[in-house]
Amino acid sequence: MERLPPLPLSKSIEIAYKSIKVRFFRSLITTTSLVLAVAFLCYIQVCNNLANALFLTGEPTALQALVKAGFDITSQTTAIGEDAKQQWIVVLSLLVCVVGIVNAQLMAVTERFREIGTMKCLGALDRVVLLLFLIEAAMQGFVGATTGALLGCVSGILSSLSSLGTALFDSFPLQTLLLTMLKATLTGCLLSLVGVIYPAIKAARMEPVEAMRVEQ
Structure with missing residues (x-):
């Protein structure tokens, strides 16, 4: 059976x-x-990030605010990061997503x-079907991940402001927060693509006769 030439990327995105x-x-x-995760x-x-920036100032009032907010700070503490419990919860939420x-x-x-x-009866190659599913996932992933990163960043700032006070803005780590948002967005896009790989392969390998014979 004659196969159609590959679709241009612009046409694939449109479809x-x-x-x-x-x-x-x-x-x-x-x-x-994806947004929630x-x-x-x-x-x-x-x-x-905000707590760590405040901690690195070394000011007694900042340390007191952190301890009052529930952070475990000792003389051996050099930085504030995710504890094991937080890491497990984040990993589980991403897996569920x-x-x-x-x-x-x-x-x-x-x-x-x-x-x-x-599409396959008309001559579409397996890679065309695969590409369409991947593009759809990438588009959904980008929108969902970007929205989620913005929502999470704003929520984190407001929550930290509530617990740590306005002293937070004296050491506001803008570049670090932007990098965190970028990493979260890329993670969301990656999750979206990983989640669609198996369904996309299943769709691409489907025989045209079997697909047309399914009752809707």
């Missing part, structure tokens, strides 16, 4: 965008889970059996 638009509410649910990750890191994305994408593949079958 992926239209697919997200058609399934807006399902995409919104998937993106929301990334927001939590960014929140924890921003709170620790990935599982949710995989589940949502598998359902999306099931709903699109005929669409995928039609």
Whole structure:
């Protein structure tokens, strides 16, 4: 059977965008889970960044504020970072997010059996189908991760301001916070892509006859 030439990237992005638009509410649910996971990750890191910046000033009032806020500071403490409990909670939240994305994408593949079958009957290569799913995941991941990073950063600043006071702004680590947001955004995008790999491969390897034969 004659195969169609690969789609231009611009056309693939257009098709992926239209697919997200058609399934807006399902995409919104998937993106929301990513927003919450990334927001939590960014929140924890921003709170620790702000506390650490205040700690590094070495001022007695700053140390007192940190102790009052619940940070465990001793004479051996050189920096404030995530403790083991926080790390485990963050990892578990990210894992739950990935599982949710995989589940949502598998359902999306099931709903699109005929669409995928039609594309493959028209000569679409496996890599075209794979690329479309990856682009959709990348678009959702970028929007969800960016939103989550912003939400987590703002929440972290407000929470730290409430517990540590206005002295926080005397040592406000703007560059560190921006780097934390960037890392959280990249982590969210990566999670979105990891979550869609298996469903995308399953869709790409689907035989056209099997896809067209499925009852909707």
